[in-house]
Amino acid sequence: xxxxxxxxxxxxxxxxxxxxxxxxxxxxxxxxxxxxxxxxxxxxxxxxxxxxxxxxxxxxxxxxxxxxxxxxxxxxxxxxxxxxxxxxxxxxxxxxxxxxxxxxxxxxxxxxxxxxxxxxxxxxxxxxxxxxxxxxxxxxxxxxxxxxxxxxxxxxxxxxxxxxxxxxxxxxxxxxxxxxxxxxxxxxxxxxxxxxxxxxxxxxxxxxxxxxxxxxxxxxxxxxxxxxxxxxxxxxxxxxxxxxxxxxxxxxxxxxxxxxxxxxxxxxxxxxxxxxxxxxxxxxxxxxxxxxxxxxxxxxxxxxxxxxxxxxxxxxxxxxxxxxxxxxxxxxxxxxxxxxxxxxxxxxxxxxxxxxxxxxxxxxxxxxxxxxxxxxxxxxxxxxxxxxxxxxxxxxxxxxxxxxxxxxxxxxxxxxxxxxxxxxxxxxxxxxxx
Amino acid sequence: xxxxxxxxxxxxxxxxxxxxxxxxxxxxxxxxxxxxxxxxxxxxxxxxxxxxxxxxxxxxxxxxxxxxxxxxxxxxxxxxxxxxxxxxxxxxxxxxxxxxxxxxxxxxxxxxxxxxxxxxxxxxxxxxxxxxxxxxxxxxxxxxxxxxxxxxxxxxxxxxxxxxxxxxxxxxxxxxxxxxxxxxxxxxxxxxxxxxxxxxxxxxxxxxxxxxxxxxxxxxxxxxxxxxxxxxxxxxxxxxxxxxxxxxxxxxxxxxxxxxxxxxxxxxxxxxxxxxxxxxxxxxxxxxxxxxxxxxxxxxxxxxxxxxxxxxxxxxxxxxxxxxxxxxxxxxxxxxxxxxxxxxxxxxxxxxxxxxxxxxxxxxxxxxxxxxxxxxxxxxxxxxxxxxxxxxxxxxxxxxxxxxxxxxxxxxxxxxxxxxxxxxxxxxxxxxxx
Numbered sequence: 118x119x120x121x122x123x124x125x126x127x128x129x130x131x132x133x134x135x136x137x138x139x140x141x142x143x144x145x146x147x148x149x150x151x152x153x154x155x156x157x158x159x160x161x162x163x164x165x166x167x168x169x170x171x172x173x174x175x176x177x178x179x180x181x182x183x184x185x186x187x188x189x190x191x192x193x194x195x196x197x198x199x200x201x202x203x204x205x206x207x208x209x210x211x212x213x214x215x216x217x218x219x220x221x222x223x224x225x226x227x228x229x230x231x232x233x234x235x236x237x238x239x240x241x242x243x244x245x246x247x248x249x250x251x252x253x254x255x256x257x258x259x260x261x262x263x264x265x266x267x268x269x270x271x272x273x274x275x276x277x278x279x280x281x282x283x284x285x286x287x288x289x290x291x292x293x294x295x296x297x298x299x300x301x302x303x304x305x306x307x308x309x310x311x312x313x314x315x316x317x318x319x320x321x322x323x324x325x326x327x328x329x330x331x332x333x334x335x336x337x338x339x340x341x342x343x344x345x346x347x348x349x350x351x352x353x354x355x356x357x358x359x360x361x362x363x364x365x366x367x368x369x370x371x372x373x374x375x376x377x378x379x380x381x382x383x384x385x386x387x388x389x390x391x392x393x394x395x396x397x398x399x400x401x402x403x404x405x406x407x408x409x410x411x412x413x414x415x416x417x418x419x420x421x422x423x424x425x426x427x428x429x430x431x432x433x434x435x436x437x438x439x440x441x442x443x444x445x446x447x448x449x450x451x452x453x454x455x456x457x458x459x460x461x462x463x464x465x466x467x468x469x470x471x472x473x474x475x476x477x478x479x480x481x482x483x484x485x486x487x488x489x490x491x492x493x494x495x496x497x498x499x500x501x502x503x504x505x506x507x508x509x510x511x512x513x514x515x516x517x518x519x520x521x522x523x524x525x526x527x528x529x530x531x532x533x534x535x536x537x538x539x540x541x542x543x544x545x546x547x548x549x550x551x
Numbered sequence: 552x553x554x555x556x557x558x559x560x561x562x563x564x565x566x567x568x569x570x571x572x573x574x575x576x577x578x579x580x581x582x583x584x585x586x587x588x589x590x591x592x593x594x595x596x597x598x599x600x601x602x603x604x605x606x607x608x609x610x611x612x613x614x615x616x617x618x619x620x621x622x623x624x625x626x627x628x629x630x631x632x633x634x635x636x637x638x639x640x641x642x643x644x645x646x647x648x649x650x651x652x653x654x655x656x657x658x659x660x661x662x663x664x665x666x667x668x669x670x671x672x673x674x675x676x677x678x679x680x681x682x683x684x685x686x687x688x689x690x691x692x693x694x695x696x697x698x699x700x701x702x703x704x705x706x707x708x709x710x711x712x713x714x715x716x717x718x719x720x721x722x723x724x725x726x727x728x729x730x731x732x733x734x735x736x737x738x739x740x741x742x743x744x745x746x747x748x749x750x751x752x753x754x755x756x757x758x759x760x761x762x763x764x765x766x767x768x769x770x771x772x773x774x775x776x777x778x779x780x781x782x783x784x785x786x787x788x789x790x791x792x793x794x795x796x797x798x799x800x801x802x803x804x805x806x807x808x809x810x811x812x813x814x815x816x817x818x819x820x821x822x823x824x825x826x827x828x829x830x831x832x833x834x835x836x837x838x839x840x841x842x843x844x845x846x847x848x849x850x851x852x853x854x855x856x857x858x859x860x861x862x863x864x865x866x867x868x869x870x871x872x873x874x875x876x877x878x879x880x881x882x883x884x885x886x887x888x889x890x891x892x893x894x895x896x897x898x899x900x901x902x903x904x905x906x907x908x909x910x911x912x913x914x915x916x917x918x919x920x921x922x923x924x925x926x927x928x929x930x931x932x933x934x935x936x937x938x939x940x941x942x943x944x945x946x947x948x949x950x951x952x953x954x955x956x957x958x959x960x961x962x963x964x965x966x967x968x969x970x971x972x973x974x975x976x977x978x979x980x981x982x983x984x985x
Contacts, residue, residue, distance in 0.1 A: 528729070
């Protein structure tokens with residue numbers, strides 16, 4: 118029998134705060150980090166997954182993976198792969214560990230890293246990237262992944278099946294389209310709050326030249342700065358490129374509404390994370406007030422029950438799922454189905470460490486087998502840290518090209534993981550980048 | 552200067568699963584545990600706080616306290632005590648650590664343990680139990696504790712001040728009343744799911760004999776069992792004693808409504824945690840459907856933004872705050888103010904390890920200085936593990952007596968902490984209770 122014999126968690130941190138990459142209104146100095154998980158079986162199968170954090174606290178998610186590990190160790194791989202929904206529920210439903218959530222925070226992010234590692238392993242075994250693995254599953258296999266316990270009032274198993282069956286006939290054609298054209302991206306690279314005006318303008322122009330039709334700017338710290346930066350960006354990209362803005366939770370509800378009134382002359386496309394990610398009713402109020410500017414959130418939305426309510430309350434125009442905030446691929450299948458049910462486009466959160474590599478699989482699967490559309494859908498792109506991954510994302514003319522490498526794309530080069538291991542890797546021991 | 556020189560976290564676990572104490576529909580075999588925090592200053596001041604967990608995973612909250620500790624170490628105690636709101640925001644707002652929440656899960660529970668330890672220390676310094684410490688603060692001092700950033704659309708600083716000023720004239724009289732009569736309690740002791748029918752009946756009768764006017768039963772696993780147990784309990788206590796039932800999140804929304812229709816003939820007073828604690832809209836739907844049975848939740852409600860929405864949505868009749876799920880006393884002051892604004896009674900979650908000892912201070916402060924009422928308000932009581940605390944709760948005729956010991960009541964006897972330290976204390980090393 119082929120058992121899971123190792124679930125290893127490594128604390129990997131990149132010293133991004135040294136250059137203010139990734140700086141925003143709530144995260145002035147992030148050190149982009151990964152709770153990096155390796156799963157091995159007795160027959161030598163291997164899978165890699167990760168949870169993204171921004172530095173301090175990565176040791177806590179590492180501890181959470183170690184707390185979850187005994188739930189996976191010793192399991193028969195065939196049984197795990199035959200019931201990945203059951204495996205996820207085993208991790209998120211442990212009667213003692215779920216007290217730390219339930220289904221939120223460090224323990225849920227740790228579950229994401231483990232679940233994604235198992236999907237990665239599954240893809241490698243089948244010789245398929247995860248987008249293809251998912252797209253080759255039957256509607257019945259896909260709904261079996263979903264835990265409907267808390268979703269029934271918004272999405273039943275039968276409704277989910279119906280969504281997937283409706284998309285089935287077009288799967289092959291959309292797969293060909295994907296392989297040929299890729300999937301639309303937008304870029305956050307120009308807009309970090311710590312960048313100078315000059316860098317903002319230059320990177321905005323570069324983005325348009327590279328084929329992007331949407332960029333994103335961080336806002337929310339100082340209104341005058343936002344007005345100046347947004348004006349500069351608008352002048353740099355012209356009227357036809359969408360400019361999204363992102364407040365990273367900086368505001369209360371009335372403040373968000375007032376601030377967005379100020380930014381309106383520069384035609385922002387969406388306002389992302391205007392307030393607390395937990396504030397469903399707050400997002401709904403903001404959305405009513407700032408229309409036609411769209412409201413987007415999701416990178417801190419901690420589980421499918423919260424996404425369900427954001428949709429039920431009409432609180433969002435754009436759903437920004439994250440690869441490792443909810444419990445990985447399995448829970449994200451449920452979230453894609455919820456979004457399809459409510460007709461809300463999914464534009465995943467990415468950047469960080471390995472998020473671009475992972476979320477592209479979800480959007481591509483969504484296009485082929487769930488929503489069947491890329492209309493108003495874009496995957497975030499940030500040009501950070503891809504060089505550390507064995508299968509980095511590839512972009513062409515502002516589109517993500519469908520990855521061909523088997524798995525989910527979270528594997529770091531062994532040297533990158535070792536160099537950036539915290540606190541004892543050379544990058545951290547010496548206090549300088551290598 | 553008097554600095555914070557130590558923030559120590561100890562993993563303390565009680566093997567309660569051996570007797571099925573604390574068993575419910577979602578927690579079949581809990582080992583009641585504490586992430587036990589000791590704070591010391593250079594002048595020898597000391598404070599104790601804890602976060603409650605149910606066994607596995609207590610190591611993760613311990614790791615989270617250790618991640619928070621550098622934010623407290625070295626601070627001048629006078630400055631901390633002069634701005635406890637600022638101290639809480641320092642812990643919950645760290646730009647890297649908040650990624651693990653924000654304000655939820657392991658990192659937020661760890662913040663609770665640290666914040667409560669500081670309040671404990673403050674009480675000891677002033678020679679006051681925390682209920683009295685809070686009740687002696689001015690309305691201005693109390694609102695300064697509150698982080699209004701995400702609350703403004705439901706509660707402004709001025710509204711909070713108005714609530715507190717309205718209650719000011721009656722403070723002295725209510726304090727006398729409290730010292731004489733105590734604060735009403737209800738008991739969950741009879742109703743654990745793992746208990747036999749005979750034990751349920753006997754403990755229900757005992758509860759009435761001891762003066763309790765409300766008991767609580769765990770439900771949600773098997774409907775027939777619930778019907779039989781509720782009938783037995785109703786027969787045991789008679790028609791005038793309130794019987795609350797608690798599903799511990801076992802149901803989806805439609806299932807909760809249907810199940811509660813079945814239990815209605817036995818006149819349950821409230822249904823607690825009918826579904827996911829995150830499902831604000833779900834609780835609102837259930838409340839509309841099961842009235843006049845009341846809907847109660849809160850022990851897993853992870854922060855003030857969620858409580859705000861439960862109140863805004865009209866989702867609850869009873870607000871069950873917890874001492875260590877949200878970030879301790881400081882955030883609970885905000886939650887008490889929100890509840891007062893919306894006129895919803897607070898009936899704290901207790902039991903576990905040290906929760907009775909801690910939450911009584913919040914209810915007593917609420918009575919004296921916030922809501923000014925005990926009407927339809929009861930503090931949960933469970934007769935577990937009090938013997939390990941240096942200042943255990945005292946009950947008389949179904950009422951909590953106001954504690955006289957300075958601090959918040961979370962201090963364990965050193966021998967209890969040492970014996971139950973996981974995994975190396977004698978209770979765990981030998982595999983048997985001592």
